[in-house]
Amino acid sequence: MxxxxxxxxxxxxxxxxxxxxxxxxxxxxxxxxxxxxxxxxxxxxxxxxxxxxxxxxxxxxxxxxxxxxxxxxxxxxxxxxxxxxxxxxxxxxxxxxxxxxxxxxxxxxxxxxxxxxxxxxxxxxxxxxxxxxxxxxxxxxxxxxxxxxxxxxxxxxxxxxxxxxxxxxxxxxxxxxxxxxxxxxxxxxxxxxxxxxxxxxxxxxxxxxxxxxxETGSLLEKQSEAVRELNTLVKKVFAELETNIAEYEIFGLTRASLWFNNWEDVFRVLPFLFETEKGKEIDQRVYDTIISTGYNNLWFEEVHSHHQTFFPLHHLQIAVAHRGLVQSLQHYQFHIKALEKSYERASKNEDTVFQNFTVCPCKSNHVLLDMYNCYADILRSTITQYQEICKNYDALVNSH
The missing domain is CATH 3.90.1720.10 (endopeptidase domain like (from Nostoc punctiforme))
Incomplete structure (x- = not known):
C-alpha cells in the first residue's frame, strides 16, 4: 500500500x-x-x-x-x-x-x-x-x-x-x-x-x-490531487442528500443511488435533481471544483509535457534538418497502436459524456465534454502524423 x-x-x-x-x-x-x-x-x-x-x-x-x-x-x-x-x-x-x-x-x-x-x-x-x-x-x-x-x-x-x-x-x-x-x-x-x-x-x-x-510533480500526481478534492466534495454532497432523502425521493432518488465509488457518481444523481434548486447548486459546486483544481486542463499539460510524443512530425523534421537522432520506423509504428487505443477510449468517454449531457445539460457535464472532445482531436491529429511518417519514412528521413 x-x-x-x-x-x-x-x-x-x-x-x-x-x-x-x-x-x-x-x-x-x-x-x-x-x-x-x-x-x-x-x-x-x-x-x-x-x-x-x-x-x-x-x-x-x-x-x-x-x-x-x-x-x-x-x-x-x-x-x-x-x-x-x-x-x-x-x-x-x-x-x-x-x-x-x-x-x-x-x-x-x-x-x-x-x-x-x-x-x-x-x-x-x-x-x-x-x-x-x-x-x-x-x-x-x-x-x-x-x-x-x-x-x-x-x-x-x-x-x-x-x-x-x-x-x-x-x-x-x-x-x-x-x-x-x-x-x-x-x-x-x-x-x-x-x-x-x-x-x-x-x-x-x-x-x-x-x-x-x-513526489515527482508529475501530471498524474496533480490529477490525483484534483480527484481527491472532487471525491471529497461528492461524498459530502451524497451525505447531505442521504440526510434529507425523503425530500428527494419524489424525484426518483434512492439510498442505493448514493452509494459512492468515485466523484463521477454524481452524474448518476444529477439527472434526477437538475431542475431543482439543490440540483443546480450541486452542479455549480462540482463545476467550480473542476475549474479550481484545473482537472479539465490536465490533458493539455500531458500533451505539452510530452511534446515529442504528440507532435512527432515536427520533431522528426527538426532532427533531420539538424542531423539529430532519428527514431526507427518500428518506434513510430509502435506509437500508432498505443495511441489508437488511447483515442478509442477518449472517443468512448466523449460519447458517454455527450449522452449524459443530452439528458442533463449541466455545466459540469459540459466542461467534461469539451475536455474529452479536445483531447480526442489532439490524439486524432497525432495518429495522422505517425501514419504520415510511417508511410513516407524513407523520404522524410532522407529529405536533407
Missing part, C-alpha cells in the same frame, strides 16, 4: 550516472501484476506480516505503456516512466500462466479495472478484509451487477478484475477477501521479473527511484 501524501525530501546529489532498472514495454503483457515492498516502512512491514507475504503493494499493467495503481487518496493511471528501480530486490512481476489464459476474459477484466479509476483508495478497507467484515450490501451488489461501490485497496484491484475475467485468486468466490498471501502464492501465476526489465544508465538528477516515495 502506498501513500502519496507522505513527504520525502530529495537529498542533494551531484550530477552523475547510475544504472537503473526500467520496464521494457515490449516484454510486458496486459494484466501483469507488479508486487512491491518498501523496506523499513512500518505499514509495509505490518501488511507483509499479516498477509504472510513478502510484498505490500500491487500495480497492474494494462497495456500501451500504462499501469493502474492505487495511492492515497485515489486510484490512478500511470505510465512506464514512473517506475525506476535501483535494483530488483524489492519488486516482483508475476503473469497469468499460459494454461489459464483460455479461461480469462481480458476485455471484461480490463473494463472492470478501468471502472476502478479514480475510485476512493481507502486504507481503512484493510480492516474489513482482515476481519472479513465488508458490507454484505456491497458484496451482494458485486456478485449481482459486477460493480464495486466500496473503497478499494491494491490487492482488490488485482483480485476483483481477475475474478470478473474468470480467474478466482481466492479459490472460493470471495475475491474481495483475498490478500497478498493469496496473490503471491497463487498457482495461476508465474514469475517474469527478469524478463520484463531492462537496465539502463541514467542521470540521477533526471530520475526518480520508485521506492523512495518522493
Amino acid at each position: 502506498r501513500d502519496l501524501n507522505k513527504k520525502t525530501k530529495f537529498a542533494k546529489k551531484s550530477k552523475a550516472q547510475i544504472n537503473m532498472f526500467l520496464f521494457n514495454s515490449e516484454k510486458l503483457q496486459p494484466f501483469d501484476v507488479i508486487l512491491v515492498r518498501f523496506p523499513g516502512d512500518p505499514l509495509s512491514e505490518d501488511i507483509r506480516k499479516k498477509c504472510h507475504s513478502q510484498f505490500s503493494h500491487a500495480i497492474i499493467y494494462i497495456g500501451d505503456n500504462s499501469f493502474i495503481e492505487g495511492n492515497v487518496p485515489v486510484v490512478g493511471l500511470f505510465s512506464t516512466h514512473r517506475y525506476h528501480f535501483k535494483d530488483l530486490e524489492n519488486v516482483r512481476v508475476i503473469r497469468l500462466k499460459e494454461e489459464h489464459r483460455s479461461n480469462f476474459d481480458l476485455l471484461k477484466a480490463e473494463e472492470f479495472l478501468r471502472s476502478l479509476s479514480y475510485c476512493d483508495y481507502n486504507l481503512r478497507q484493510l480492516a474489513g478484509i482482515y476481519n472479513r467484515s465488508l458490507s454484505t450490501d456491497v458484496i451482494d451488489l458485486f456478485h449481482a451487477e459486477k460493480r464495486w461501490v466500496s473503497g478499494i485497496v491494491c490487492t482488490s484491484m488485482v483480485t476483483l478484475p481477475y475474478y470478473i475475467g474468470g480467474i478466482d485468486i481466492s479459490t472460493n468466490n470471495e475475491p474481495y477477501y483475498a490478500h497478498f498471501g493469496y496473490i503471491e502464492n497463487s498457482h495461476f501465476f508465474e514469475e517474469v521479473t527478469n524478463e520484463v526489465f531492462i537496465e539502463e544508465e541514467r542521470e540521477i538528477l533526471n530520475n526518480y527511484d520508485y521506492l523512495s516515495m518522493c
Whole structure:
C-alpha cells in the first residue's frame, strides 16, 4: 500500500550516472501484476506480516505503456516512466500462466479495472478484509451487477478484475477477501521479473527511484490531487442528500443511488435533481471544483509535457534538418497502436459524456465534454502524423 501524501525530501546529489532498472514495454503483457515492498516502512512491514507475504503493494499493467495503481487518496493511471528501480530486490512481476489464459476474459477484466479509476483508495478497507467484515450490501451488489461501490485497496484491484475475467485468486468466490498471501502464492501465476526489465544508465538528477516515495510533480500526481478534492466534495454532497432523502425521493432518488465509488457518481444523481434548486447548486459546486483544481486542463499539460510524443512530425523534421537522432520506423509504428487505443477510449468517454449531457445539460457535464472532445482531436491529429511518417519514412528521413 502506498501513500502519496507522505513527504520525502530529495537529498542533494551531484550530477552523475547510475544504472537503473526500467520496464521494457515490449516484454510486458496486459494484466501483469507488479508486487512491491518498501523496506523499513512500518505499514509495509505490518501488511507483509499479516498477509504472510513478502510484498505490500500491487500495480497492474494494462497495456500501451500504462499501469493502474492505487495511492492515497485515489486510484490512478500511470505510465512506464514512473517506475525506476535501483535494483530488483524489492519488486516482483508475476503473469497469468499460459494454461489459464483460455479461461480469462481480458476485455471484461480490463473494463472492470478501468471502472476502478479514480475510485476512493481507502486504507481503512484493510480492516474489513482482515476481519472479513465488508458490507454484505456491497458484496451482494458485486456478485449481482459486477460493480464495486466500496473503497478499494491494491490487492482488490488485482483480485476483483481477475475474478470478473474468470480467474478466482481466492479459490472460493470471495475475491474481495483475498490478500497478498493469496496473490503471491497463487498457482495461476508465474514469475517474469527478469524478463520484463531492462537496465539502463541514467542521470540521477533526471530520475526518480520508485521506492523512495518522493513526489515527482508529475501530471498524474496533480490529477490525483484534483480527484481527491472532487471525491471529497461528492461524498459530502451524497451525505447531505442521504440526510434529507425523503425530500428527494419524489424525484426518483434512492439510498442505493448514493452509494459512492468515485466523484463521477454524481452524474448518476444529477439527472434526477437538475431542475431543482439543490440540483443546480450541486452542479455549480462540482463545476467550480473542476475549474479550481484545473482537472479539465490536465490533458493539455500531458500533451505539452510530452511534446515529442504528440507532435512527432515536427520533431522528426527538426532532427533531420539538424542531423539529430532519428527514431526507427518500428518506434513510430509502435506509437500508432498505443495511441489508437488511447483515442478509442477518449472517443468512448466523449460519447458517454455527450449522452449524459443530452439528458442533463449541466455545466459540469459540459466542461467534461469539451475536455474529452479536445483531447480526442489532439490524439486524432497525432495518429495522422505517425501514419504520415510511417508511410513516407524513407523520404522524410532522407529529405536533407
